[in-house]
Amino acid sequence: MKKVLLAITLFLSYSILQAQVxxxxxxxxxxxxxxxxxxxxxxxxxxxxxxxxxxxxxxxxxxxxxxxxxxxxxxxxxxxxxxxxxxxxxxxxxxxxxxxxxxxxxxxxxxxxxxxxxxxxxxxxxxxxxxxxxxxxxxxxxxxxxxxxxxxxxxxxxxxxxxxxxxxxxxxxxxxxxxxxxxxxxxxxxxxxxxxxxxxxxxxxxxxxxxxxxxxxxxxxxxxxxxxxKARIQLSFAVIDTEFSKGRLGFEQRVGLDDLVKFHGHLCDGLVLGAKALDHSFQVLFDQDKIDRTDIRIISAPSPCLTDVATYLSGGRIQFGTQSVQPLADGLFVIQRISDGKTIKIGMKPGIKPLEIIEMTAKAENAALSPCELDELKQLEDEFSREILYTQASEIFDFEELEDFQWSEIPQAVFPKTDVINKNQGICSAS
The missing domain is CATH 3.30.1330.80 (Hypothetical protein, similar to alpha- acetolactate decarboxylase; domain 2)
Structure with missing residues (x-):
């Protein structure tokens, strides 16, 4: 399988913050x-x-x-x-x-x-x-x-x-x-x-x-x-679906980060990271701003955030063989356009995510953080989300086209849902 690094320059749906409070x-x-x-x-x-x-x-x-x-x-x-x-x-x-x-x-x-x-x-x-x-x-x-x-x-x-x-x-x-x-x-x-x-x-x-x-x-x-x-950051997506359950392709609408938050349950760095990666990737794949959610298959890394972003934005579903959740070495998503087989892999560049977040996340997933440490981790993730939003996608992600990629049906593994591990943790009592 030949991998060709994509050189891409795109008009993104992001703009620079003008008003600093x-x-x-x-x-x-x-x-x-x-x-x-x-x-x-x-x-x-x-x-x-x-x-x-x-x-x-x-x-x-x-x-x-x-x-x-x-x-x-x-x-x-x-x-x-x-x-x-x-x-x-x-x-x-x-x-x-x-x-x-x-x-x-x-x-x-x-x-x-x-x-x-x-x-x-x-x-x-x-x-x-x-x-x-x-x-x-x-x-x-x-x-x-x-x-x-x-x-x-x-x-x-x-x-x-x-x-x-x-x-x-x-x-x-x-x-x-x-x-x-x-x-x-x-x-x-x-x-x-x-x-x-x-x-x-x-x-x-x-x-x-x-x-x-x-x-x-x-x-x-x-x-x-x-x-x-004017010119605050905007992150939204134009999508195309069928007009009704047995209808023709042609129903267009725009969804945004707020819709992803409602679907996923909260705003977090993984949701922002995944949304920005897919926004950039879909524009590469289709060379246009609209996402045809009837023509996509997607593999996501087993993160609750990345999986939900993949489901919501691509229209992929496990039961229809258009979505799979798998460990992806150095990757976030693999996206394939069904109609012509064009496939892209998206990964995060080394050193993008702060080491402190990585280390504290590992502890959180083992329920080893105190309530105050959980608050500290949330603050770090919020700061990272802002950094991701204000940084060009080409500086964050690596994109590869995977030639001759074959979608294979494999039994779906079950992964732990890590975003509910600490749901009953107490409140930080520090003054």
Whole structure:
């Protein structure tokens, strides 16, 4: 069997992250320092696409910056709200990013709480192939049915505007037009999102006369626009299947990483690695963006992640002789196009996966990691997933065309399901 290394240059469905989220100070720490300033807003004035959220000074208002313009909501002496546009202000903590260009995604449905809003944002973004492993600034533009917001007020008598026993002023909004400006992050809890949410959101009215922190939200969102930084990583697949159980080929749809997560059960480095490998491979095999799931046979290494990726994206099934799970020396997948026999083997280049992950994985598969070590392994795998997403496939994988490859029917071995070994492990109790 002759093996020929494929030299390939492809247009991939990946793009470079433009908006890096940064922060100064932390939400959970600012009270411990007496709300001491951690950043001056004017240090960010150079960013024409600045988006930022945080409290003003010593809890004297709410800073909301968008499109490079600061809008700081404050409470006036008569308990009304006002907005000032000043750069020469400080913040005890601030989360911010520079976004050069936004892209729009349509929203649909009604939400009855901030928690439901978070779920809708997550499902909408993942359905559109947006990577949620990295922190993300976002905006929602529209008319909103009901909201409650607040603007913080000073906590100390030596700060102008202090009122004893009061820490914020609340505001009710009905049928209010404007935009929600927020940051989504799975790693920002207690830093720039609250302990029970992946989001930190402010409301800026359409007339720019109100800016405050969002506390409660209920609205129909049909017609609202969700904005995210343009050119974030996208990982999605166009597939072709038959039109019904006895139908013709021709039913086309697009599936994404979120669909794989639902099928597999969780997001992990193996799922990302397998999806990226197959995305690149299918484009080599078909020289086009669509995957004909009726014309594929596939062999996957016996990893739960790789096997599920192979099943879902290729359409291969063991019972029909179009999928097999086998140990593959230095390989992840072998894919064959049934119609003409063209076959490709995909492997990972040496040294790509960090040795620490390999060693800790071996221990985890023997139930030899403590709860805290399991958390550490997850963090390492999440970091590796991000690295895989942002790296060109040609730098990660080796591709070989296997000439005269013959698909052989062999009894299917049974392999241990390693992703459930630690399912009853306890929670890390380290502080």
């Amino acid at each position: 940064k922060h100064a100070g932390a939400m959970s720490e600012m009270g411990k320092t007496g709300f001491a300033p951690r950043i001056s807003l004017d240090s960010l004035q150079k960013y024409k696409g600045l988006i930022a959220l945080g409290p003003l000074g010593k809890m004297q208002g709410e800073i909301t910056a968008v499109d490079g313009v600061p809008y700081t909501g404050i409470v006036t002496a008569d308990e009304n709200s006002s907005v000032q546009k000043e750069w020469q202000v400080d913040a005890p903590f601030l989360v911010y990013a520079h976004v050069e260009e936004w892209e729009e995604i349509g929203l649909r449905g009604r939400v009855g709480s901030i928690q439901e809003l978070e779920q809708l944002i997550e499902s909408t973004l993942t359905a559109n192939g947006v990577d949620l492993l990295e922190p993300l600034p976002f905006r929602i533009q529209g008319a909103f049915d009901q909201m409650v917001t607040h603007i913080v007020t000073p906590r100390s008598a030596d700060v102008p505007g202090y009122v004893e026993g009061k820490t914020q002023s609340n505001f009710d909004h009905e049928q209010a037009s404007g935009e929600l400006i927020g940051f989504y992050s799975k790693e920002g809890k207690r830093i720039y999102t609250h302990h029970d949410s992946f989001m930190h959101v402010h409301f800026l009215s359409a007339d720019k006369k109100f800016a405050g922190h969002l506390d409660q939200f209920e609205s129909m969102l049909d017609g609202a626009k969700l904005l995210v930084p």
